[in-house]
Amino acid sequence: MTQVVNTRAELAAALPDQAEIAVVMTMGALHEGHRQLIRVARERSAFVVVTIFVNPLQFGPSEDFEKYPRTLEADLEACRAEGAAVVFAPGRDDVYPGGAPSITMNPGPLGGILEGASRPGHFSGMLTVVEKLIRLTRADVAYFGEKDFQQLALIRRMVVDLELGVEIVGVPTVRESDGLALSSRNRYLSPEERKSALALSRALREGATHADPAAVLAAAGKILTEEPGVRVDYLELTGPDLGAVPDDGPARLLVAAKVGATRLIDNVPIVLRKEA
Numbered sequence: 621m622t623q624v625v626n627t628r629a630e631l632a633a634a635l636p637d638q639a640e641i642a643v644v645m646t647m648g649a650l651h652e653g654h655r656q657l658i659r660v661a662r663e664r665s666a667f668v669v670v671t672i673f674v675n676p677l678q679f680g681p682s683e684d685f686e687k688y689p690r691t692l693e694a695d696l697e698a699c700r701a702e703g704a705a706v707v708f709a710p711g712r713d714d715v716y717p718g719g720a721p722s723i724t725m726n727p728g729p730l731g732g733i734l735e736g737a738s739r740p741g742h743f744s745g746m747l748t749v750v751e752k753l754i755r756l757t758r759a760d761v762a763y764f765g766e767k768d769f770q771q772l773a774l775i776r777r778m779v780v781d782l783e784l785g786v787e788i789v790g791v792p793t794v795r796e797s798d799g800l801a802l803s804s805r806n807r808y809l810s811p812e813e814r815k816s817a818l819a820l821s822r823a824l825r826e827g828a829t830h831a832d833p834a835a836v837l838a839a840a841g842k843i844l845t846e847e848p849g850v851r852v853d854y855l856e857l858t859g860p861d862l863g864a865v866p867d868d869g870p871a872r873l874l875v876a877a878k879v880g881a882t883r884l885i886d887n888v889p890i891v892l893r894k895e896a
């Protein structure tokens with residue numbers, strides 16, 4: 621039985637004293653990517669809390685907070701089907717009882733690059749709510765998708781730097797059979813735009829067939845520039861922790877682009893090899 625709670629008092633009353641508590645945080649409009657996070661959490665923990673909250677603090681003034689898809693009934697159905705113990709779907713006042721907080725998280729240098737450069741304030745708002753939700757849910761372990769790779773890296777860093785005492789588990793990106801990374805924002809795409817959006821995953825896949833950094837970026841970049849419906853924000857190769865590109869070994873290839881009015885992100889792991 622899945623219990624649905626809306627206030628922090630109801631949430632506190634629903635949490636167990638003994639069992640391990642796992643949390644999957646979402647902004648709703650649940651898809652197979654979210655469901656995979658819940659399934660992975662359920663494999664280990666009997667008590668999984670799913671949070672559904674469209675956090676105003678992480679949206680810029682010209683971003684899509686108002687039009688972000690809200691599909692609560694279908695989301696609750698998905699949480700029930702995946703065996704969540706509790707769904708916490710708070711209102712704004714339950715998360716920010718004093719109104720917009722005056723003290724927020726500083727994401728540090730890692731928050732200023734890639735997504736952070738394009739979305740000022742986004743990571744501060746994201747970390748602020750994630751820290752709150754970790755405490756409100758009394759989570760022992762929290763699951764996040766690799767689709768939002770920089771978000772995952774920042775959360776790991778926050779948990780270490782602030783000693784939050786919660787385990788963070790990353791879950792590989794779930795894709796459609798044609799490669800498109802599942803995202804709630806895919807709903808914004810027209811059929812034509814959806815075809816263009818496939819260039820992101822195609823570019824990453826093609827890039828990952830190369831082992832030399834320049835060849836990786838050239839191959840991925842070629843596919844993106846050949847797709848007229850896509851405007852690239854960044855295409856970057858980094859270390860596995862978003863640091864410097866290693867000479868060889870694991871790295872990450874990340875892309876962000878606008879398809880029509882919709883901004884999409886994707887990334888893949890990649891293994892670099894020194895040229896002989």
Ligand SMILES: Nc1ncnc2c1ncn2[C@@H]1O[C@H](COP(=O)(O)OP(=O)(O)OP(=O)(O)O)[C@@H](O)[C@H]1O
Pocket residue numbers: 645646647648652653654656657763764765766767768791792793794795801802803804805806
């Ligand atoms: N395709 C996916 N595979 C695995 N995890 C995912 C996927 N899409 C989202 N997630 C994860 O689900 C959690 C909640 O994300 P969120 O509710 O923002 O969904 P989203 O699809 O990323 O939405 P948006 O399109 O707004 O970015 C995050 O940890 C996110 O990384």
Ligand SMILES: CC(C)(CO)[C@@H](O)C(=O)[O-]
Pocket residue numbers: 645646647673675678746749750768771
């Ligand atoms: C982690 C999160 C739920 C915080 O609002 C959000 O950034 C998301 O859905 O990825």
Ligand code: BAL
Pocket residue numbers: 678768771
């Ligand atoms: N999926 C990350 C949350 C956001 O784009 O605001």
